[in-house]
Amino acid sequence: MLKSFRLILFSLLMLSGVTAFAAKSGITIGMQLEPPNLDPTGGAAAAIDEVVYANIFEGLTRFASDGSIQPALAKGWSVENEGKKYVFQLQENVQFHDGTAFTADDVKFSIERAQAEESTNAQKGLFENIAGVEVLDDSTVVVNLTNPDGNLPFNLAWGDAIIVAVESIENAKTAPVGTGPFVFNNWVQGDRINLKRNENYWGEPAKLESVTFKFISEPTAAFAAMMAGDVDAFPVYPAPENLPQLEADPRFSVVLGSTEGETILSINNKSEKLSDRKVRKAIAHAIDRSALIEGAMFGYGTPIGTHFAPHHPAYVDLTANSNYDPELSKSLLKEAGVGNLELSLKLPPPAYARRGGEIIASQLRSVGIETKIENLEWAQWLEQVFKGKDFDLTIVSHTEPMDIGIYVKPDYYFQYENAELQGVMETLKSESDDEKRTELLQQAQNIIANDYVNGFLFQLAKTGVANSKIQGLWENAPTQANDLTAVFWAE
C-alpha cells in the first residue's frame, strides 16, 4: 500500500517536473477589447490591428518598435520622377496561408481595393495621393503619385494598408488569410483568438508555436489573470494603479513606453456655446494636467499642449499655452458673456476617461462650468458621440500615429474647420523636404493649440506587463499592434 502510494507520488512529481522544465512554446496575450472582426482594411477598431498586424497580415513596409519604417513584403524601393514614382521590389517565393502565391498583382489589388469608392477602409486618406499602380513583373510594382510624397513608405506601413489576396479576401472578417509568420487558427467569440506558427513563412520563422489573445475587459479581472498566470503578458495594462505592485513582483516585468495616444478632452466645436474660442480657452486653462495625470493615471502619462506625440522629432511643447490658470478661465468666461454654462460630458469606459472625467468635472466646476457626466459603453459612445456628434465634451485617446490630419476634416466628430490649417496641411502633402515638413507640422500644431480646438491632456503611456521570462515584446506602440514575430521565452 505504502509502496504504491510512493510510486504514485513519485510519478506525479516526475510529471510536474517535466511540464515545468519543458520550454514554453506558446504565449497568452491579454487584451482589454475584443476586435469586432479581423479585417484591418475594413474597420477602424484598434483591436483588429492589435491581433493581426505583423502577425497574420503584412504590408509592403512595416513599423518597428522604435517607430522606424522597415521593409516587409517589399525588399526595397527606389524613388523616381522627383518623388512621384516609387518602384518596389517584392520578396520572392512568398505564399499566402492558403497556399496561393504572393505577386505584384496582389499589391495592385490591395491598393486599388482600398481606394475604391465602396471601400470601407478607415484610413482612405493614406491612399488619396496614389494615382495608379502598375505591375511590371511578378516581383516589381510601380506606385505613381499625383504629388511628390516622401511619406509613402510610412503610409503603406499602416495596418489599413496591408496586402490581401483576391482569392481569400471575402472571408477576411472571420478567417483572415495573410502572408505573416502566424496563421489564424480559431476564434472563440467573447473569449479568445488563437494563432499558430506559419511553418512556410518566407522570412525568419516565429519562435513561438502558438499565440492566444485573451479578451479581459475588467481591470480587476486583468489583475487576477496576470497574478494567476492565466495570461503571460498584457501589452496595454488597463489599471495603472496596480503597476507598482506588479513591478515589485519578481515574476513580472513592467515596461513603460510611448504610444501614439493623444488623450484629449474633445470639444464639440459646432455646439452653440463652444463655438466661441474664448469659452474653449477658458476650459483649457481650467484643467490642471498634473493633478489629472496623477489622479486618473497614477502618474503614467506625459502632458501635451497640442495634438502631437511628444516623442516625435517635430513636436513642439505648447503646454504653457494652456497652463492651469483658473483665474484667467473665470475672466475669459466673463468676457465671453456666458453665465451658468452647463455642458454634457460623455465618457467611454477606459479608466483615463471615467476617472479623468470626474477630475475634469470638478476642475471645471471650480471656474463655474457645470458638467453633466454620462458614462457610456463603447457602442453607445460610437453611436452618440462619434457618429451622432451629440455631445459637448468627451474624453478619448486618439491612438493612430500622425493623426493631426483629423483637424482638417470638418465632419469629424469634434467638427473643427479652419482654412489656414487646411492650407498648411495641403502644402504638407506635397512637401518632401524633411526640414520644411517639420516646419509645417509645427505650424499646424501651433494653429490648433492657439485655437483651443480641444483640451489637450496627456500622451498615454504604454504600460506593458509581462512575465519576466518573455523577451522580444514591443516596448513602444508606434502603431496599434502586438508584433509577436521575435517573442520568445528565455530560460
Place this chain on the structure above:
Amino acid sequence: MTKPSNTTGFKKLLPGLILVALFFLAAVLSYLWTPYEVDSIDIKNRMALPNMQHWFGTDHFGRDIFSMLMVGARTSIAVAFIAVGIGVIVGVPLGLCAAAWQGRWLDELIMRSNDLIFAFPALLIAIMITAVFGPGAVNAIIAIGIFNIPVFARLTRSGAMALWAREYILAARVAGKNTVQISVEHILPNILNLLIVQATIQFSLGILAEAALSYVGLGAQPPVPSWGRMLADSQTLISIAPHLALFPGLVIVLTVLGLNLLGDGLRDWMDPQLRRQRS
C-alpha cells in the same frame, strides 16, 4: 407563550431600529452638514487611511469617504423609498381588486400580468430600463419600483382573500356596504401589518438593488456619490487601499441587516397582538 415571543421580537427590533435610525439620521444630516464637500477633489491627499481629519480615510480622488457615505445614504434612501412607494401605491389597490373579484376576469388579468413581471429577474428589468432610457437615479427608481408592484399585489391579494371569508365581512355586506367600501374600510386596515413588514424588507432589497445598479454604472451618475459606485471604483484598488471598499461595503451590509432585523422584529411584535385581536 406570547410573552417569550414578544421579547425575542423586541431583541431584533431594537438593534434594527438603531441601525436604521442611524442611517436615516446620517442622510438627513447630510443636507445640513457633511465634514467635507463631496465634490472637492484633492489628488495630493488621496487614499489616506482613516485618521482624525478623515474618519474613514479618503478615496482615490482625495474625497472624504465619510462625507460621501452620508450623501450616498441620501441617494439610497431616496431611490429605495420611492421605489417601495411605487410598489405600494400601485400594487396594493391591484391586490385588493383581485381579492374582491376573486376568480373573475379582473383577478386573472391582474395576477397574470403580475406573473409576467415576476418572471423576469428584478435586476434584468432594471438593466433593460436603464439601457433603453439611459442611466440615472430616476430610471433606477422606476426600474426597482416596477419590480415591487407584483410583490405587494400578491401579498395584498392573499392577505385579503383570507379576510373575505370572515364573518365580520359578511356582516358588513349585510349592513349594505359595497365591495370597494369593504376593501378600504375593513380589509386594508387588517392587512396593514403584513404590508408594513413587507415594505421594510422591500426597502432593504431596494437599497441592495440601487447599489447593484450603481455598481454596474446604471444608477446615479457621478459626481453624485452612491454606495454601489464607490464599491465599483475601489475594486481595482483593493490591494493597495482596502479601506476604500471596506467602508461602503460595511455600510451596505449594516443598513440591509438593520432593515431586515427591523422587518423581522416588527412581524414578531405585531403578530401576537393580531392574535389577541382576533380571539
